[in-house]
Amino acid sequence: MYPQAFIEYLIHFHCERDYFECHEVLEEHWKEDHVPERKKYWVGLIQIAVSFYHYRRGNRAGALKMMKSALKICKEQKSELVKLGFQADELIELLQKKFYEIENGTPYESINLPLTDKNLLATCKYQATKSGKSWGKESDLSNKEIIHKHRLRDRSEIITEREKQFLLKQKNRNRN
Numbered sequence: 001m002y003p004q005a006f007i008e009y010l011i012h013f014h015c016e017r018d019y020f021e022c023h024e025v026l027e028e029h030w031k032e033d034h035v036p037e038r039k040k041y042w043v044g045l046i047q048i049a050v051s052f053y054h055y056r057r058g059n060r061a062g063a064l065k066m067m068k069s070a071l072k073i074c075k076e077q078k079s080e081l082v083k084l085g086f087q088a089d090e091l092i093e094l095l096q097k098k099f100y101e102i103e104n105g106t107p108y109e110s111i112n113l114p115l116t117d118k119n120l121l122a123t124c125k126y127q128a129t130k131s132g133k134s135w136g137k138e139s140d141l142s143n144k145e146i147i148h149k150h151r152l153r154d155r156s157e158i159i160t161e162r163e164k165q166f167l168l169k170q171k172n173r174n175r176n
Contacts, residue, residue, distance in 0.1 A: 002120055005029030006045075006084065010113070010124045013049060015133035017110055018146050019056070022049035041080040044073030048095065048113075055098075056108040056139060057147055067099045085117030110139045 009026045012018040023046050030042040047070035054062035074081060074092050081088040091114050098111065115121050125135045140146070 002084070002123075003029055007120075007124055007127060009045065009049070010115075010120075011128045011131070011133065011135075014112055014124070014135050015128050015137055016146060017052075017056075017137070017139035019049040019053035020146070022046070023053070039080070040073055041077040041084065044070050044077060044081075047073065051098075051102075052108075052111075055102055056141070058108075060102055060105070063102045064099065067095060067102060071095050071099060082116075085115050085120040087114040087116045090114040108139070108141075110137075112136055 005025050005028065009022045012021045012025065026042055026046050026049070030038055030046065033039065047066045051063045051066035051070055054060075054066060071092065074088070074095060078088040078092070081091060094111060094114065101109075115124075128135050
């Protein structure tokens, strides 16, 4: 019933608190649709993860910007969030609270997103346990690999693809 990418997002969010991976897995899913059919609620969920990634790293400006945008989308997409198994009003209230905490310099704390669909929750917990992960675990603030993942990850594929696209553009320009 739910896309596997969404389930993976939830597992990354609630187990190892790998917000960068939440962003990666859901953005890939979101991009599978053609541009006019892309679902805005996926962007809202991606932005929640990005906000928490910045928040945990101490980037208040980035966290606030993403949280503000995520809140706007979540308010606009409440009915879609309900279809995704969320308690939408509770989610919006929780995000609003986090926005004020970030704004006021409150230190990062993990949260659990309010899911109402018991089957979705059971599926997530089952898949998490099967992978050796603990649902609802607090973020490991000493794990620099997760906290600074964007700096530490292997970017060789991305760099190769960008170079390939750059050369293609130059080749096309030279033809014209």
